[in-house]
Amino acid sequence: MADFSETLSRYFSLYGPAPAFGGSTGSENKRQVQLFGGVALGAVCKVIYDAFTSAGNLGWKVFAVALIASLVVFPQLYYSGGLNRKKLTFAHWAxxxxxxxxWSVALSELTKKLG
Incomplete structure (x- = not known):
């Protein structure tokens, strides 16, 4: 069980290169968890956008589902897209x-393909 816990922790840590000792040269692997702030802000903005464009619901359950779904999926995109091999930039946050x-668009396309 400890091995699974460690693997899960590393998955959500988003390790990637960052300047060593705050300098512009050299790099070391550091956690890039601040990217989850971008994910969370995007999920919240989507819920608000949907509420304004289609008279959707702004309840806490909608926010919770959006946050959970996008936070769980993002690390896979981070690693499979090779973002963990490049220094953190604004493009990562975007x-x-x-x-x-x-996240909801990707999920709906996936459910269409799977039937």
């Missing part, structure tokens, strides 16, 4: 925001 905003 991709995190986009993931949070469009």
């Amino acid at each position: 991709l995190a925001f986009q993931n949070g905003f469009f």
Whole structure:
């Protein structure tokens, strides 16, 4: 069980290169968990956008589902997209925001394909 816990912790840690000692040269692997802020903001913005465009619900359950779904999916995108091999930039954060905003679109396309 400890091995699973460690693997899960590493999955959500979003390790990637960052300047060593705050300098511009050299790099070390650090957690990039601040990207989850972009994911969360994107998910919240999507719920608000849907509420304004289609008279959707702004209840806490809608926010919770959006946050959970996008936070669980983002690490896979982070690692499979190779973002863990490049230094953190604003583009990383923008991709995190986009993931949070469009999680429902990806989920609906997936359910269409799976029947």
